[in-house]
Amino acid sequence: MGGLGKTTLAQKVYNHPKVRRCFDGIAWVYVSQTWQKEDILQRILLSLIPEKREEIVKWRDEELVRQLFQIQQNKKCLVVLDDIWATEPWECIKQAFPIRNDGSKILVTSRNKDVALHIDPSGFHHQPRFLSDSESWQLLQRKALRGRFHGEHEDLKKLENLGKEMVKACGGLPLAVIVLSGTLATKKDLNEWATVNRNIKAHLGRGNNLINEEGNLHKILALSYNDLPYKLKPCFLYLSRYEEDSDIETEALYQLWIAEGIISTKDQIGEESMMDVAERYLGELVTRCMVQGKAPDDDDDVMLSSIGRSFASCRLHDLMRDLSLVKAKEENFLLSISYYHDGILNEHGNNDHSQVYRLAVHFSKEDVRKYVPPAEKRNTRHLRSLALLISGNEDYEGHLPKKMKSQFNRFKMLRVLAIEGLFPANSEDHILKTVFLLVADHLRLPTAIGELIHLRYLSLRRSVFLCLPSSLGNLQNLQTLDLRDAVVFRIPNVLWKMRQLRHLYLPEGHSQLMGFLGKFKLNLFCRKLRLKGLDKLEILENFCPPICSSQDISTLRNLRVLSAEVVLDDYDEGFPTEIQRLMSNSDHVGCTSLCIYSYKDSAATAASIKKKVSDVVGQCFSRRNLQGLEVSCPMDNFPEYEAQYMCASLLKLELTRLEIEEDPMETLERLPNLRSLHLKYRSFLGKEMRCKAMGFGQLRFLRFEDLQNLEKWNVDEGAMPNLSVLTIEECTKLEMVPNGLRYVKTLKELNFVRMPKEFTDRIQAANGHEDFDKVSHIPTISVRNVSL
Template identity: 50%
Template sequence: MAEPIVSFLLETIGHLLIEEGKFLSGVTEEAKQLHSELKMMRALLKDADEKRHEAEVVKEWVSQSKDLAYEAENMVETHAFRLASRQMARGTRNVIRRYTCIVNECYIRHKVGLEIQNLNARVSNLRRSFQEYGIRAATEREESSSRQQQLRMTYSYVADDEDFVGLEHDIEKLMQVLVNEAEFSGSCGVVSICGMGGSGKTTLARKLYNHPNAKHHFDSFAWVCISQQWQTREILQGILVSFFPERRREIEKWRDDEMVGELLRFQQNGKCLVVLDDIWSTDAWECIKVAFPIRNKGKILLTSRNKDVAMRIGPNGFHHESRLLTDAESWELLQRKALRDRPIQGDGDVHDFEVLGQQMVKFCGGLPLAVVVLGGILATKHSFNEWNVVYRNIKSFLAKGESIEHQGKVHKILGLSYDNLPYKLKPCFLYLSAFYEDEEVPIERLYQLWMAEGMVSAEDQMGGGESMMDIAESYLGELAKRCMVQVQQVTVADGETLRSPRKFWSCHLHDLMRDFCIAKAREENFLKVFGYQHGNEVELAGSTSSSTGNIHRHVIYLGDQDASNYAQEGETTKHLRTLLFCATKHGSMTAQLAESQMNMFKMLRSLTIQGVNSPGLENSKNSPKLPIGHLIHLRYLSLRSSKFVMSPSSISRLEHLETLDLSNAKIVWTRNVPLRMLRLRSYVNIGENWKV
């Protein structure tokens, strides 16, 4: 994925040369030459990416190309920002101090000029290494207009009904069990749907949950996802909030035993349907089963990849195994995804498409997710030749092992879908690996994070006053159309007016798609995930990488631990562009981290500290301040649900900050801070606990 990384960094450098050109005086020619060298190297990266598995040396060169591009952007941007700040400050000084500043600036320009020349030489040497190995420059690159059309095609998220094929009998059978008033002997009423990932368990459960017969039979409904990093309190809260959404704030303050008592009382007095989606082990059930009466008129509907888990939870329950689709059902689903209302272009009639499609769908092995993803690929291909290319690629991917398991087949098809993404969408997709399993990611937060990293390109504006947020939404829409992400659309009831300018509320990844996303992010050195939920550092599955090169994004899950457990060497952190601290409970951040380690993150574009508290908040004079004033590259700052003491002078130095998110945060300022002093280009969410 070196080509998309280098491409969006090149765009950033190009904008700096235009917008900050006056502050690059003295090194402008060197910066332009660096930009030109990177463009020539980018032309080689498409071929290099394809050949990197042939030899370790090519893989190493590809990794170096990304690091050099990041280094180039950091160098040019740092120099431009610092000189801009110096020149603005120089106007207020006396003549002698102003002369001293001019001398210092000349020295800095000379030093930076030498650094850029050195970087130029390294890029040039790497480019020659590619060429000597036989790496060829791409001769046919997409024109700008056609690339825009590819990114901006009309999209619409496919409703569940279109993905639902051949399971009507299963719905009828399961619904009869759910509404059966007969008590299950010796246990609460458990109905399970088991099967491999991507087999449609959640789709089937959602159909039952929203079925008119279920709405008529049950009084109350709750749906919770049980992730692999589950927390007992979050599960209990999720069920109660589903029952009593208007009492959310009250419920969040309850102790665990209070939540258990309320759940027992409520379920004994009515018929409740509770869905436990994607439960991986019996441990989660053992922690929450006390909240479910042994005998009641309600039902528990659970989905799991492990049949043994379902049998242990409900030994006397009803257990249904999701089945694979037949070839005919798979073809029907593929037609819905790929051929409905699609124009046919070029050679070949509809029959030719059908014959080729029926051959391709057999490679999916009857797995619904694989068919849906393949349909997402084919939906963007309008000519028979394009379909034939996809067919040949699938055959080459799967020919490596005739006995490959279904999950392996799915990952091959997901890989093909990823490879077919426009280059600008690849880093946007990989960024989703930073979020929790089953997390519904608010789209505005996602868009702002993409923008902070420079992943949203102004080149994709089609005119008509489109904002960068509009462009980001078109990116997400394209990912949804290709079935790479699942989105929650904004819906409007009859007679109501749409208040939000956005088409989506949130998005998330299917479990298998998330597994693939994490694996691909690991392969590309895109990010690294640390887990400290149990007091020790754990590199979460799929987060490590065996390849060389710098990792530019760290995600840290703290549990209730101190953030100072995250201790990295300066050489490891000085390249970081994104840093996310997230406490699943309320973690803390000591002065040690706040005052020392923060100084190592000088290149950050995005900083999130969520659910973390600074000790000694009641004594703001002596409490450690969050030292972020030196983060001159910062575009995005989120302190959601955190508590900190901050200095206005520190945050006012963040001249390029675009988004400040203080939702549910308690910020104690050392003195009053007027919002107008913040030069925000985006929005400020100050939350209800802002304190000045």
């Protein structure tokens, strides 16, 4: 039964340090009802060998099976297949798993016992039991009271009696107890608890028509929805837009809530921005245990904490998603349709668009062409939101079907439009092919999009469009334009007309793309994109000086987040001036990140260029608002440490191809706020590095990758006192782990990737070698030496 805690128990096993120590690689994959064979295999491999991402996304089914089988033959792996509903997914992937009694293991969770028996009749089968009344009360007490009452509070006994009475309605189901606890946690006194108790009794007396006939669990979940304040109900219903087991990116979710009018300026308190209000609302749903929130706790999330974000992503339990789907459809709020496996429609949708105001259509890459839009205009003209979302890997060679394009002029009331996943194969050959198809109409966004004058949110993420029409300038109400991970060959100079624009995400590497087109004498830009006039802009990502003017940045007085990229190949030797101009024009921006890179071979880089890059990096260390810096080009050695570096706000630093010979730690370890450091391919050519005591005081994530000359790394006692994750990848000459790691008690995870066997053998307890005691205190140690 749903809600018994199967996934929670599996996570406890999966994350247990003693379990992790038994395996060379671990992988967790959500299978769910809308599964795809290729997707399952890819996600397992991406967890086991993430360093091979580029190869994995190109492999076909047969190669994925072969590689996964080979890895498990050579290494001990733990693979968790969570939430399998039927035997078909296992039948499709079982060839990738060797049949043997030791080494690699598979952990499966399922609501169907027959599925487990089919996978392995002789395996260990565990069925979680229901909680007793006493255990249910203990769980509710921890979640709902949370230390609010101490000692002999006069209401404590009455609360206990009410709680014990209410918890019986949960039938011992942990999820029901948790959700009820979330509801009670928002109640201030005994009277409000009593009100909830009366509501429970009323709901239990209404029969089985709330959602289905699976018992009181669904009634308790429905009660939690009914108890929501009016302002939070549409926020919860909107989550039905996402597929089962999705990790929902919170920044995009907040922008959608704002665009839909679910959150308005009336909800702001004090100096809150609209995004702050959205985060507060999500926090309330998390507090009520209706949504699971993920805090910014890994390397990818370092920058989020700098802008005050409490959640990097969120997700729904399957049963909470079922509740959201049913209630959204019941109230004509949103209809979610999924096409998978030869166009079979999932159980949550039908093709009746005539009443619902929001429509989300999910496709596998094979089924996108099978979707038939409604023929009658009355079925679409009232839509406020339309999402066409294609999942799967990035080798889908598709385009927007003509049947869809022909309907754009029908959506006169549309506020939200998302077309995501229309992405050709990610290789230069296919980009080149696309260049020679510049006249292809199917890769052009329809001009009719300019007629959608109410549009507030437009996303073309992970899609390819040769040209965006100049009619985009008519979208006077647009608040978010998202072109991340997209390939767009021509962006018309009309963005400045969108006076309501708050969030602008330009494509990554656009300058590189323009240089590529220049080889074929194809210039699709008439002039720079003007941004001056976007007075309400708060987020600007992938800003590139050759495409836009740095001077415009100074006019964007409400800008809070800026990420920019500067390609040195676009300048002779004048790039320091351009970077200085960019940084001085962005002094008012709270959070800035900068990427400086070159595509030229290092041998072609003049000494004067290297010296200028070194000076520029030194200036970046002095900036008070620069929080992310990526440098990928040769430079001189780091400038000597200067006092003004103590003002540096830098949180994340990634360095590639620097080709410096002096130890960079002397300077880097004194950056006061640095949380993440990644030294990769030829960034350091020397043989020895040293981290001194008290250095890297705030560092959480450290990664060395492909430092082929590094032989010794010394760590003094007291260095890196807050380090959480350390990764050493393909540093083939490194002799041993530093002795000082034994003093870094905060280390939770240590990863070795493609390191020599002699090196990794030194830390294996079974081998009795001398380095094991240096790392024995670290809960998770991963060794991935698979060579493909």
